[in-house]
Amino acid sequence: MPRYDFRCGCGTAFVAGYPLASVPDTAACPDCGNAARRGVSSPHLGRTSSATYGLMDRAARSAHEPQIVSGSVPGARRSPGTPVTTNPLHAKLPRP
Numbered sequence: 001m002p003r004y005d006f007r008c009g010c011g012t013a014f015v016a017g018y019p020l021a022s023v024p025d026t027a028a029c030p031d032c033g034n035a036a037r038r039g040v041s042s043p044h045l046g047r048t049s050s051a052t053y054g055l056m057d058r059a060a061r062s063a064h065e066p067q068i069v070s071g072s073v074p075g076a077r078r079s080p081g082t083p084v085t086t087n088p089l090h091a092k093l094p095r096p
């Protein structure tokens, strides 16, 4: 998502990301809440990699619509009764 420069009448300058199809002319100032005008500048497209943009988009999407995780969590501990291996030689290995 491209990022755009905004400048408020109170002197605050900030950068906000919007999709190319819906870039607003004004955005709410984080300091005073008034409408800050978008500056004339190119979108900051080349400053980060596409992987970073993908991560930022997923983080923004997850903040509004978190996905429900089903099944086991990777890295979680197995239940005690679940066999880890079926090789009979592994039974002779020392236990912790």
Ligand SMILES: [Zn+2]
Pocket (backbone or CB within 6 Å): 008, 009, 010, 011, 012, 029, 030, 031, 032, 033, 034
């Ligand atoms: Zn302001």
